Amino acid sequence: MSSTTFPRLLLDHAAHRPHAAALREKEYGIWQTTTWSQLAALVRDMAAGLAQAGLKRGEHVVVVGDNRPRLYAAMLAAQSIGAVPVPLYQDAVAAEFVFPINNAEVAFAIVENQEQVDKMLELRPQCPQLAKIWFDDPRGLRNYKEPGLDSLDVLIDTGRGFNARRPGFFDEEVRRTQPDDVAAMFFTSGTTGNPKGVVHSHFTLSDRARAGANFDRLTPDEEVLAYLPPAWIGQNIFSYAQWLVCGYVVNCPESAGTVMIDLKEIGPTYYFAPPSVFEGLLTSVMIRMDDAGALKRWLFQRFMAVARRVGPTRMDGGAVGLGDRIVYALGNLVIYGPLRNTLGLSRVRVAYTAGEAIGPDLFTFYRAIGINLKQLYGSTETAVFVCMQPDNAAKADTVGVPCEGVELQVTGSGEILIRSPGLLKGYYKNAVATDEVLSPEGWYRTGDAGFVDASGHLKIIDRAKDVGRLVGGPNDGAMFAPKYVENKLKFFPYIQEAVAFGDKRDRVCAFINIDFNAVGNWAERKNLPYAGYTDLAQKPEVYALIRDCVEQVNADLAADDKLSGSQVTRFLVLHKELDADDGELTRTRKVRRGYIGEKYGVLVDAMYAGKATQFIETQVKFEDGRTGVVAADLKIEDAKTFSTVRQAA
Template sequence: MSTTLPRLLLDGASERAQGAAMREKEYGIWQTTTWSAMAEMVESMACGLYLAGLQRGEHLVVIGANRPRLYATMLAAQSLGAIPVPLYQDAVAAECVFPINNAEVRFCVVENQEQVDKMLEIRDQCPQLSNIYYDEPRGLRNYDQPGLSSLAALVEAGRSHSKAHPQLFLEQVDKGRPDDVAALFFTSGTTGNPKGVMHTHRSLINRAEAGKRFDRLSDSEEVLAYLPPAWIGQNIFSFAQWLVAGYVVNCPESSSTVTIDLKEVGPTYYFAPPRVFEGLLTSVMIRMEDAGAIKRGMFHRLMALARRVGPDLMDGKSIGFLDRLAYRLGDWLVYGPLRNNLGMSRVRVAYTAGEAIGPDLFTFYRSIGINLKQLYGSTETAVFVCLQPDNEARADTVGVPCEGVEIKLSESGEILVKSPGLLKGYYKNEAATAEVLTSDGWYHTSDAGFIDASGHLKIIDRVKDVGRIKGGAHDGAMFAPKYVENKLKFFSHIKEAVAYGDQRERVCVMVNIDFEAVGNWAERRNLPYAGYTDLAQKPEVYELIRDCVEKVNADLSRDALLAGSQISRFLVLHKELDADDGELTRTNKVRRGFIAEKYGVLVEALYGGKTEQFIETQVKFEDGRTGSVSATLQILDAKTFAPVKAAA
């Protein structure tokens, strides 16, 4: 492989000039950009940026949702040998300061007025930020700031320059090399400043091709691009793999129309974190609870059949004639309409990653005929490390090492990876690079796990988070907080959980309820509430959550390694954990240490034996204003179970 991402674009434009490359929904209508039109747009942008002074090796920030013009901007920068740096569009202005200064960014391309306002707000802290281009002009007519201009004007200037210098673009593309840095991804680390992960054209293309071959992807696939482009997963599925496979990428109109757009597009290749699959299932179950008795009874009866035989059908196993006939009837009455309602009637391959997915959730999708599988990877590995083959999808593993990947375990149980998709290094951070990359090419994932007898990788937790219970009946027992938290999140009523227990006698947990699911549950029981805080502290809700906690404890008691991780006490938080409040990363991972510090009074109350605790917390609203939420939180004990001994 000796090519680059811009070269792949030109190959696509040559092979399928009038074929659809991307679609974007505007004002309710899907607009198509062909491969040749995309190549022309990239050429004009590249020439415009060249005229504006963007240099080879320089960084260019891109902020916005999935939009063809923003993807074209990334390709235009790469065509000139510059390096695009996608940042999260929902990040507050202050979060953009470090990446922009760290990467010495002069050029920034943003989607709309909201992102322009952020850049203007931090300009005093980023004095080198000289050029800001915006795609959507709405609301910006009266803005008069130095260096602020529309992307349309840049494209027009570039188009004129390209006509005058027709060889310029191709000459610049031809200077690119596979081992040049192609993109810089800032990780949303749970502690300290984010690190800039450098990936080359070679590493991104290699992993995209490995995934393409594994799932036999072709240019006939349809993909919905709705996750943040700053996330490596979205960049692989809707950028690198798009260029490698040549399929169509569809960009939703807005975040609020994603569910509708999903049904309209009917993707064949789909990716979503477990949280999205949980949300889709929750909405289905809420609607079914509101359905009539006959319809509800039929649904539950046919779903019981699907859970029993559906996964075997997906795995190509033999089932009885009567079961097969009954399943076909169920597919006509329930499963087919349900897939269509979810927007997954055409899905051939669906992946989930980022967090563990609950067995019941995983089984539900596979039982109704959706080929949902798991993968394992990270920003540093360009996503594809392990993938699940079609007939070997299991909820408790993340698949087998994919093409070109080697895995071994350190003495501490940490997973080490060698792959063509590894990062080139962390930008301006040789010390951090040396911590994760060995001299002989092994990457320290910081995840603890093991390879099971069938060759599949199982993840236990982050190595640094795996602790030990100290004292009490389970002294010395392993404590894996993420494992416990994920088990709790398998319940539709629990949206988030934060577990503590390392170097303590017992495990205690803070819980976020799922406001929609619990709200619907409360309404069906005529239980009034005045908002999240009020609902969260209802005694009936506490009993609902206690039932979930005790079911998790019963399950943990059957695990010889983790029986000591059973939850002794819990509380329901008075507010939802939020990235804007620093409690979650931008990829919605819990910042456990930060939460322990912020809610130290609650941790003390949990371990101090208190039955209630007052707390007042400052919160940040979307418009930048701050306020506070206060409540007296109840703290309940949960039943724990004696470890179940394995049969001899």
């Protein structure tokens, strides 16, 4: 049982391992280390500064920015005096902050830099209670004279003076904070409306962090690279809750652009990324191999064939013949080892992916080259850790077995229910929504459809509300699982995003977003000229490339009795990339299918009407805040479908 709080865990590390590294940050190309004792002193002063500024127990403070040591310290400082940090997505536009700030009645904000300060100042008219804003990085802010705006240095200096006058203040506040007190609030991505504030206690977060650490035998010697948004509970658990529970080192990259370099320099032993990151890494490898010489390509293909055949069995501890062991060892010397090093994953002991399904080929690739990649299942409401894959039983089509303290139940409709010590305390100011997902008996309704297989592993099919039925046509009544279809399409390196339609229709149609880098590289090798994304997306050669991917997915679906009706009959390649700034994706890059269906209704109608082309004009928002229009005549093409392949009994 976790009967402690995050500030107490910090003080425990500072007392027993004062000179051990707690955090590292790369600044101007050099890694700077913060020890546990230095971090504790920083948190002590920052907490006193916040109290002096008027932050009270139970109140909320938003924290916005990349992973930065002083932002981590800010969360600990707020928790030390009983306040509640609310991390928000740093890439969100100012308008997206208005609801959470007003919903949580936030008067205090701690942000990273000028970009985030500008957002806070922009929304002040809509959030008049936002009185104090502190920033970490002063660059570009010298001439800002806004009321209530100060640097974290000023806050820390104020707190240091306060602690000198009241030396027992901090320790007394930490003692007052109890494990069942609220530790943090995470806002959901809001795929179907306003986001909901998920309330977690010190107990729920630290209990799940400890359960995950026990499952994988994590130690203080682990190295972690924190590069995903801190507002995402996945990153928060791995680089905050588990960091404090285990006491390992969290490394903060210099910027988003240096992550790959920093990954190689740090060589993490414990690594976490959504499938899109692993897809991007593999795409970069395949692009480089396409450009390599003939001998190198031949060696890569030859040894990768061996790796795919032998590697997963080897990772699972299975028996491998002497000849295969020798060939694999040679491949490890000339291909797999250098490849792991190029990816920055040469020291990884445990790697996890979650958030979306990962393609079996992608999953097998990493395990084949000796990376212990596994899947886990969880959500914001469950504090992440629900199911995890053991080292010797990682499967591409499941998400693992229930971890410590978790009970699973599958309803008659196929929805997964969970009972766990890590369940949310509730949704903030939303008792109706809380009652909808939490039963009086303590079961949480996940909204996911799935089942437990014969080996005790959980298999997820789709979101329960998204699983629909085809109506009319030859597949009348067939199950339609859009996310399952979309994920199978996204397994191809040339497809970045996919959106499938079919519920209450007679067939399945899909929108496709190409991966601009992968398809662009392919086009250059084919000597195919193009002038940007829109032009490339509509090339007949690109349509042929994507049609081949779609038809491979259809062939796979034909082998599944339940989902063979979900084969894609028609598709189009969108003229623009789906973007969170345009409302088409959530900040965690989940497709907002309903919104996209409405926004591009003319395209959906054209596909089902049998049209060969459709003109579309779309307003887009650029990174600098300007808006523009992208217009194109989109081609709509048919894809070959296959008869259901009956499985032998």
